[in-house]
Amino acid sequence: MDKIVIEGGHRLGGTIDAGGAKNAALPLLFATLLTDELCRLKNVPDVADIRTTCRLLEQLGARIRRPKPGEFLVDCSSVGASEAPYELVRKMRASFLTLGPLLARFGRARVSQPGGCAIGSRPVDIHLAALARLGATIEQEHGYVDAHAQRLEGGHVILEGPSVGATENVMMAATLADGKTLIENAAREPEIVDLATALRGMGAGIRGDGSSVIEIEGVESLGAMKHTVIPDRIVAGTYLIAGAITGGAVLVRGARPDHLSSLLDVLSRMGCRVAREADSVAITMENVPRSVSVATAPYPGFPTDLQAQLMALLCVSDGLATVDETIFENRFMHVQELVRMGADIRLNGHRATVRGLRSLSGAPVMATDLRASVCLVLAGLAAEGTTEVLRVYHLDRGYERIEEKLSALGAEIRREPM
Numbered sequence: 001m002d003k004i005v006i007e008g009g010h011r012l013g014g015t016i017d018a019g020g021a022k023n024a025a026l027p028l029l030f031a032t033l034l035t036d037e038l039c040r041l042k043n044v045p046d047v048a049d050i051r052t053t054c055r056l057l058e059q060l061g062a063r064i065r066r067p068k069p070g071e072f073l074v075d076c077s078s079v080g081a082s083e084a085p086y087e088l089v090r091k092m093r094a095s096f097l098t099l100g101p102l103l104a105r106f107g108r109a110r111v112s113q114p115g116g117c118a119i120g121s122r123p124v125d126i127h128l129a130a131l132a133r134l135g136a137t138i139e140q141e142h143g144y145v146d147a148h149a150q151r152l153e154g155g156h157v158i159l160e161g162p163s164v165g166a167t168e169n170v171m172m173a174a175t176l177a178d179g180k181t182l183i184e185n186a187a188r189e190p191e192i193v194d195l196a197t198a199l200r201g202m203g204a205g206i207r208g209d210g211s212s213v214i215e216i217e218g219v220e221s222l223g224a225m226k227h228t229v230i231p232d233r234i235v236a237g238t239y240l241i242a243g244a245i246t247g248g249a250v251l252v253r254g255a256r257p258d259h260l261s262s263l264l265d266v267l268s269r270m271g272c273r274v275a276r277e278a279d280s281v282a283i284t285m286e287n288v289p290r291s292v293s294v295a296t297a298p299y300p301g302f303p304t305d306l307q308a309q310l311m312a313l314l315c316v317s318d319g320l321a322t323v324d325e326t327i328f329e330n331r332f333m334h335v336q337e338l339v340r341m342g343a344d345i346r347l348n349g350h351r352a353t354v355r356g357l358r359s360l361s362g363a364p365v366m367a368t369d370l371r372a373s374v375c376l377v378l379a380g381l382a383a384e385g386t387t388e389v390l391r392v393y394h395l396d397r398g399y400e401r402i403e404e405k406l407s408a409l410g411a412e413i414r415r416e417p418m
């Protein structure tokens with residue numbers, strides 16, 4: 001149980017690496033369950049959610065080696081029809097992405113229901129309805145989903161909502177189904193395209209990923225995965241906002257500007273100078289940021305995973321802005337903690353109205369989930385005095401050695417045991 005301690009008021013400057021994308025690496029690791037050939041995955045971030053994923057895969061019978069930092073060799077040849085237990089699924093709901101691959105390869109899967117989480121109820125009804133469209137028999141009892149299918153059959157799936165997880169689960173399942181599958185209203189996130197690219201490398205017949213209509217021609221079996229994970233656009237966006245909130249100049253190496261266009265548009269309108277290169281993005285903020293209103297939306301709209309970080313910036317911007325959270329029903333847990341730091345934020349259902357102030361004041365604050373915790377770190381960088389962020393295990397789920405990386409940019413930040 002560590003805490004992060006920040007002395008605010010230091011302008012950040014320099015270069016930092018984006019690192020591999022957590023939300024791409026998780027489904028990619030689960031996709032290795034689709035084959036009995038050895039898989040190699042590179043640029044995997046060293047974060048807690050990846051470690052939980054590896055524990056789950058090993059519990060299912062996989063053998064995992066790490067020849068180099070960020071490189072994983074995964075062998076699922078001795079995995080059998082098995083169960084993803086509650087104690088791991090409740091820790092990380094992305095574990096529900098074992099359902100599609102296990103069902104497709106073994107004709108049976110038993111996976112714990114993820115349950116709710118801090119940011120919302122997050123049901124899995126869209127996943128289950130879509131797998132049933134591919135011919136799976138789905139039973140739910142005792143907190144588990146039991147799915148059976150001799151062999152999945154290709155079908156026409158219309159997702160009720162563009163769910164990232166449901167698109168990934170069904171796309172993976174359909175790769176080994178008999179015949180063609182069409183997924184309509186599919187999610188378009190870059191992590192979906194990264195998964196589809198890796199699956200194509202394994203011999204899958206996938207087209208249309210990145211659009212809302214994906215077509216999959218099922219095959220008998222898949223070969224080995226050899227893939228390098230895309231850069232983490234949410235981590236990259238977080239570090240760009242860290243630069244902006246301290247009036248600094250930060251370059252994020254490895255970041256893909258095309259994956260960040262909605263954020264970069266907002267930062268430009270706030271007065272940031274933005275420099276886009278093929279594999280890096282840099283921002284410079286010389287003046288007090290101008291307030292700009294945002295509404296979260298599925299990709300390519302403004303990502304809900306950057307909503308809290310942007311709200312921290314709006315707290316010290318010039319003017320009034322609204323932030324509409326349209327994806328999750330309970331993703332304003334950071335607001336009361338920002339108010340404890342002196343922020344002026346009014347909540348009304350899915351809308352937060354933020355009146356920008358000259359500065360915030362450092363305070364002890366409590367992290368509640370991954371993105372809320374990093375929002376408080378950003379606020380602490382801009383605040384006068386000392387901020388202590390408690391429960392940083394949330395942060396470690398998705399950010400690799402954040403205090404070291406921010407220190408390298410000039411922040412006064414350290415980790416301390418509670």
Ligand code: EPZ
Nearest residue numbers: 023094122123124125126127163164165166305327328370
């Ligand atoms: C992914 O979660 C990400 N996680 C989330 O990032 C991200 O916030 C989210 O997509 C939206 O962009 C990973 O990739 C591991 P969804 P996922 O299914 O797949 C509702 C982070 O901070 N829904 O697109 O779970 C759901 O409740 C995390 O890194 C249903 O109603 O998100 C939500 O309101 C947090 N029924 C909305 O759809 C379903 O069956 C979007 O959820 C599925 C989803």
